[in-house]
Amino acid sequence: MISSGVLREKLQSLQGKKFTGRIDIKKPNGEEWRLYFCLSRLIWADGGYHPYRAWERLLAKYCSNLDPHLIDINKAKEFECWNYYLIVSLLQRFLITKEQALLLVNERIKQILFDIYQGENQQKLTYDLVNVEDNFPEESGLKNSITLLKIETVLEEVECQWQQWENLGLTSWNPNFAPIIKNPVLLQQKFRGKENTYRKLISLLNGKYPLIELADTLNLTVLKITVWLKPYFQQGLIALIEIKDKPLDITLIGVTNQNYKLTKTTHQQLIICVDDSLQICQIMQHIVCEAGYQYIGIQDPLKALPQILKKKPDLIFLDLVMPIVNGYEICSQIRRVSGFKDTPIIILTSNDGMIDRVRSKIVGASGFLGKPIDQEKVLAKIKSSLRSNKSLKSHNSSVFELSSDTNT
Numbered sequence: 001m002i003s004s005g006v007l008r009e010k011l012q013s014l015q016g017k018k019f020t021g022r023i024d025i026k027k028p029n030g031e032e033w034r035l036y037f038c039l040s041r042l043i044w045a046d047g048g049y050h051p052y053r054a055w056e057r058l059l060a061k062y063c064s065n066l067d068p069h070l071i072d073i074n075k076a077k078e079f080e081c082w083n084y085y086l087i088v089s090l091l092q093r094f095l096i097t098k099e100q101a102l103l104l105v106n107e108r109i110k111q112i113l114f115d116i117y118q119g120e121n122q123q124k125l126t127y128d129l130v131n132v133e134d135n136f137p138e139e140s141g142l143k144n145s146i147t148l149l150k151i152e153t154v155l156e157e158v159e160c161q162w163q164q165w166e167n168l169g170l171t172s173w174n175p176n177f178a179p180i181i182k183n184p185v186l187l188q189q190k191f192r193g194k195e196n197t198y199r200k201l202i203s204l205l206n207g208k209y210p211l212i213e214l215a216d217t218l219n220l221t222v223l224k225i226t227v228w229l230k231p232y233f234q235q236g237l238i239a240l241i242e243i244k245d246k247p248l249d250i251t252l253i254g255v256t257n258q259n260y261k262l263t264k265t266t267h268q269q270l271i272i273c274v275d276d277s278l279q280i281c282q283i284m285q286h287i288v289c290e291a292g293y294q295y296i297g298i299q300d301p302l303k304a305l306p307q308i309l310k311k312k313p314d315l316i317f318l319d320l321v322m323p324i325v326n327g328y329e330i331c332s333q334i335r336r337v338s339g340f341k342d343t344p345i346i347i348l349t350s351n352d353g354m355i356d357r358v359r360s361k362i363v364g365a366s367g368f369l370g371k372p373i374d375q376e377k378v379l380a381k382i383k384s385s386l387r388s389n390k391s392l393k394s395h396n397s398s399v400f401e402l403s404s405d406t407n408t
Helices: 006-014 051-062 082-092 098-122 151-167 184-190 195-204 211-217 222-234 278-290 301-311 327-335 354-362 375-407
Strands: 021-026 032-038 041-047 126-131 178-181 238-241 251-253 261-263 270-274 294-298 315-319 345-349 367-370
Touching: 006 098, 006 126, 006 151, 032 098, 041 082, 041 098, 041 151, 051 082, 051 098, 051 211, 082 098, 098 151, 151 222, 178 211, 178 278, 184 195, 184 278, 211 222, 222 238, 238 278, 270 278, 270 301, 278 294, 278 375, 294 301, 301 315, 301 327, 315 327, 315 375, 327 345, 327 354, 345 354, 354 367, 367 375
Parallel strands: 270 294, 270 315, 315 345, 345 367
Antiparallel strands: 021 032, 021 126, 032 041, 178 238, 251 261
């Protein structure tokens, strides 16, 4: 059992003092967790990695029968602890039981404390106490308390989890990060004769879902799934990447000595790769997702155009030689759609000849990329293409404004 640590010392110092308020815990990069107390009992914990993803995950885990349309997100934006307010609201409307509400609160607090322990293990954190006179204000979302948890009881449970994580040598791997296949060719060799397992891995380890969510999907503990993947991490076949939170289109108003606002809205640019080779699609997925973009791989060229029209990607990689429909035809079809006349289309080819270049230019391709795939060249092409497209859009917008002014 862990017997020391800054977090434990800070929490133990509150016992017997009837402290009401919160502790703000910050990493050097500005990332922050918040622990809320009433009379030195834990009420709630928030912040850190993916607060909205965490909210969705816990609802799916403990309140799977709840209709999401009954959750008033717009009302919640008025409160600092928007998720706690929603739990109380659902309980008061008899949409969830007291047992479900307690599970939501307890699980979230334990998850935050575990993340803080891992943060302490990696770098120095800062701890700031913020006192609240009498009780939390209405706008905090904590006016009505569901439960008050003893600090020592919660700490013992979290420290037990962290001790297991530490004993199994997992401290380098964050359960909030998403696994992605780094070397699909070598990994496939490891699963020779187990094609079904390999296909399952390909579908799950795509850089979109953190370990903690994959554990729920597979009905496993996050400890068990991380232990199972550990050898592949160590061999460099699978990597963990940091991902963004799901977009939450509300403004969260915080209550501090100086009012602050947190707007949780994100937009990851989408890149589509059309190539009939599974290996090429997997390699491109690794490169694109690790760089922080969304990715869709399409192996069936007949499905390419409908998917592209539906998903509206920011950039398209297009294989030149495919069965039934080749890259020239798909590129020409895309360019016939007015909304895609400026979308960068990069041709993938192992035959980088002058005839191919001229023909590709005629059907509207933006550039070429040779095979075999090189990570640095792919990333350079992505950055230059997206930058050029952004400049083009800005220029077109300026031209429109000028022509509008001239006509007035």
